[in-house]
Amino acid sequence: MSRLVRYCRGLPRFPNPPPVKPQLLALNLSTTSSTAENVTPADRLAGPPPIRVDLTESAGRGVFASRRIGAGELIHTAKPVLCHPSLSSISAACYFCLKKVISEGQSPTFCSRKCEDSAKVFYDVEKKADWSEFDAYCRSQGLKYPQMVKRLACQVISGAASAELLDILQPASVSAEMALMMEEGYGSLRRALSAANIPDGKTTFLSREWYYGVLARIRINAFRIELALSSYEDLLSSAAACVEAEAAVGNAVYMLPSFYNHDCDPNAHIVWIENADAKLKALRDIEADEELRICYIDASLDHDARQTVLLQGFGFKCNCPRCLSGD
Ligand SMILES: C[S@@+](CC[C@H](N)C(=O)[O-])C[C@H]1O[C@@H](n2cnc3c(N)ncnc32)[C@H](O)[C@@H]1O
Structure with missing residues (x-):
């Protein structure tokens, strides 16, 4: 193991x-x-x-x-209090629990009705917005953590999580270089949500400081989930081929x-x-x-x-x- x-x-x-x-x-x-x-x-x-x-x-x-x-x-x-599949695993891992799934499309998918129901509140918010610019920013910079901030933002908007959820965790510092890169993500997230007509009152928490603070905490505390097999049987049968079986399906805090x-x-x-x-x-x-x-x-x-x-x-x-x- x-x-x-x-x-x-x-x-x-x-x-x-x-x-x-x-x-x-x-x-x-x-x-x-x-x-x-x-x-x-x-x-x-x-x-x-x-x-x-x-x-x-x-x-x-x-x-x-x-x-x-x-x-x-x-x-x-x-x-996890917060998790997100890697962009490369969007259609290969459950959008809620990261269990491996087999899907032919490119859109988010769920492993069970239970996961779909659990994700419904934040996914309903997420689906209202066009994330193509935000996803392109993450892909071009090779960034995975802004996706987790986006999910937390949608959870807060939907009422499923508190904006202070991660405040107790130790943050990383925000250097000038980091702030510059974060600024682009922050702007892109704000644009996507405002184009989706989310009422202003629901996004008052979404300040630059909130975005930077959440990202800084995710950086220090996120775990990369390298193995998410669908069952113990899979685990046993793939033991011989474990190198191939390893893949970061996502990240979680x-x-x-x-x-x-x-x-x-x-x-x-x-x-x-x-x-x-x-x-x-x-x-x-x-x-x-x-x-x-x-x-x-x-x-x-x-x-x-x-x-x-x-x-x-x-x-x-x-x-x-x-x-x-x-x-
Ligand atoms: C994920 S946090 C662990 C919990 C943290 N100690 C706290 O108070 O929240 C990681 C941080 O803990 C400290 N830390 C963890 N392991 C350490 C070690 N072996 N030596 C020194 N500091 C360590 C470092 O400040 C590191 O950035």
Whole structure:
């Protein structure tokens, strides 16, 4: 399984995000008093996840084990708060959950009636506008995250999401180069919505600052979904051909998984089986109060390459034990 998911964060397009003042999550997830010894498989499925979000010494907020977690254990699952298929997968992945679908057309498609119904509110708004200019801008610049901002904007207009949905997540900085590129996307999004005659009162949230802020948060927190097979059977049967089976079907932002810090020798990882629902799993035994960390990049890179990718792509100098040891 692990070879199917090599690394999970999409590399941001722009370098050097800033340090951000961390804000703790207002929810306490560590309500279980179980210990690893007395936790049954049924408890694991039914109880709250065995984690808490807390401040780390040097990486802002992080996720900690609230009890011992065994190797291979499913720590928790997470549904995306925002996701979007890659433009190249529009007709090959469900427009709502990113499950692979077989479709002959070029338009968005859904894997089930349930997904179609769940998407209806924002898709009804989206369908009112002509996105050809916006899509052309994304394609020409090779950008994927503006599509997620567009979806969030349509969700907010439809009343399905709050404009502040992502505010709790750490943002990247907005450099002059980045602002210039964002400006084009912002203008294009505004034009598409105003040509669609969306009432002004519904788009008051859509300021330049909102657009930049959302994009800056998506950049740091989005996961690239590299594998979304339609079933466990597919997963097994494609194991031999997993290289061909890998494809970024889209990108997604989650709440809890966004608080996991990075480690070049991680003790947890995130997997997707059939759609954008994420599964966080332990890679080895984890003690109570140990921080849970996932790997944002290709851990097989050498020390210098990892430092470069993390600094330029994510804006931080990695403080994990492997990097500190010089490995
Ligand atoms: C997706 S966020 C993780 C949660 C974040 N710590 C927070 O408070 O929201 C990624 C950010 O966490 C920090 N971070 C994650 N892993 C780190 C590491 N190994 N070393 C130093 N900082 C790290 C960096 O500031 C990075 O931009």
